[in-house]
Amino acid sequence: xxxxxxxxxxxxxxxxxxxxxxxxxxxxxxxxxxxxxxxxxxxxxxxxxxxxxxxxxxxxxxxxxxxxxxxxxxxxxxxxxxxxxxxxxxxxxxxxxxxxxxxxxxxxxxxxxxxxxxxxxxxxxxxxxxxxxxxxxxxxxxxxxxxxxxxxxxxxxxxxxxxxxxxxxxxxxxxxxxxxxxxxxxxxxxxxxxxxxxxxxxxxxxxxxxxxxxxxxxxxxxxxxxxxxxxxxxxxxxxxxxxxxxxxxxxxxxxxxxxxxxxxxxxxxxxxxxxxxxxxxxxxxxxxxxxxxxxxxxxxxxxxxxxxxxxxxxxxxxxxxxxxxxxxxxxxxxxxxxxx
Numbered sequence: 001x002x003x004x005x006x007x008x009x010x011x012x013x014x015x016x017x018x019x020x021x022x023x024x025x026x027x028x029x030x031x032x033x034x035x036x037x038x039x040x041x042x043x044x045x046x047x048x049x050x051x052x053x054x055x056x057x058x059x060x061x062x063x064x065x066x067x068x069x070x071x072x073x074x075x076x077x078x079x080x081x082x083x084x085x086x087x088x089x090x091x092x093x094x095x096x097x098x099x100x101x102x103x104x105x106x107x108x109x110x111x112x113x114x115x116x117x118x119x120x121x122x123x124x125x126x127x128x129x130x131x132x133x134x135x136x137x138x139x140x141x142x143x144x145x146x147x148x149x150x151x152x153x154x155x156x157x158x159x160x161x162x163x164x165x166x167x168x169x170x171x172x173x174x175x176x177x178x179x180x181x182x183x184x185x186x187x188x189x190x191x192x193x194x195x196x197x198x199x200x201x202x203x204x205x206x207x208x209x210x211x212x213x214x215x216x217x218x219x220x221x222x223x224x225x226x227x228x229x230x231x232x233x234x235x236x237x238x239x240x241x242x243x244x245x246x247x248x249x250x251x252x253x254x255x256x257x258x259x260x261x262x263x264x265x266x267x268x269x270x271x272x273x274x275x276x277x278x279x280x281x282x283x284x285x286x287x288x289x290x291x292x293x294x295x296x297x298x299x300x301x302x303x304x305x306x307x308x309x310x311x312x313x314x315x316x317x318x319x320x321x322x323x324x325x326x327x328x329x330x331x332x333x334x335x336x337x338x339x340x
Contacts, residue, residue, distance in 0.1 A: 018307025074321030084097030107172025130169030283311025
C-alpha cells in the first residue's frame with residue numbers, strides 16, 4: 001500500500017499535524033433544522049439538528065470546506081466527520097440504517113480533499129483518519145446508581161457496531177483508523193478487536209491511532225485508569241500511535257503525555273482542547289496561547305502527532321504547525337531505523 005509506506009516515512013521524518021475541531025467550525029455555518037435535513041430528509045419524523053455526521057450527506061460541501069481549511073493551515077491528517085458514526089450513537093436520531101453510508105461518504109469527502117492537496121504538493125502527502133468516537137454508552141460502568149452491576153451495552157454489541165463503522169471508513173478511503181476520546185477502555189478494546197478482525201479477514205495492515213481522554217485533575221479516564229494503565233490496556237496491537245485528546249487544555253495534558261511517552265515504542269499523539277471551557281461552554285484560548293503551551297511538548301520531545309480538539313480552528317492548527325516545523329519528532333522504536 002503506497003499510502004501506508006508514505007505514512008510511516010512521513011512519521012519518521014517530522015512531527016505530523018492532525019486537524020482541529022469539526023464541530024467548532026460547523027457552528028460558524030449556523031445550520032438550522034432544515035439545513036441538517038436537506039431535501040432528502042425533509043420529512044424525517046424525528047429532529048436531526050445537532051447530528052453533525054448527517055451533514056456529510058446533506059451539506060457535503062461544508063464538510064469539504066472545513067477539511068480544506070485545515071489542510072491549508074498545515075494539517076497532514078484529516079479526521080473524517082464520523083465521530084458519532086455507529087448504530088449505537090445514531091439510535092438517538094433513529095438513523096441506524098444510515099451508518100454505513102454516513103461513514104463511507106464522510107471518508108470519500110476527506111479522501112478527495114486530501115488527494116487534491118497531495119496532487120498539488122506530492123512531497124507533503126495528506127492522510128485520512130477514520131474517526132471512531134466512544135459512543136454514548138459505557139461497557140465498564142453502570143448508568144444506574146441503584147444497580148452497579150447493570151450495563152447498557154455489551155462488548156459484543158460494541159464490537160459489531162464498531163466493525164460496521166470501520167469497514168465503511170476503509171471502503172471510503174481512510175488510511176488510518178482513529179479510535180478516539182476514549183473514556184472507557186473496554187469500549188476501545190471492542191473497537192480494536194473489530195479492527196483486528198478486519199485486518200485478518202482482508203489480509204491488510206491498518207494503521208491504528210488510539211487516543212484516550214483524561215477527564216479531570218485526578219489524571220484518570222472516566223472508567224478509572226491512569227495514563228500508564230490505559231497505555232498497557234491498548235498495547236496488545238501494533239499501533240501507529242497512542243495518546244490523549246479532549247477534556248483538558250494543552251498545559252494540563254503535559255504530565256500524562258510524559259507518563260506514556262517514556263513507556264511506549266509507539267508514536268505519541270496529542271490533540272488537546274483550546275484551553276478549558278468558560279462558564280458558557282466556550283473556548284477562549286487563542287491560537288498563540290495554545291501554541292505557546294504546546295511548545296513544551298516539542299521541547300521535551302514528547303510527541304509525534306499534534307493537533308487540536310474542542311474549540312480549535314484552522315488558526316490554532318496553523319500556529320501549532322508553524323511551531324512544530326522547527327522541531328524533530330520524538331524518536332520511537334519502529335521508526336528509528338526506518339528504511340521504507
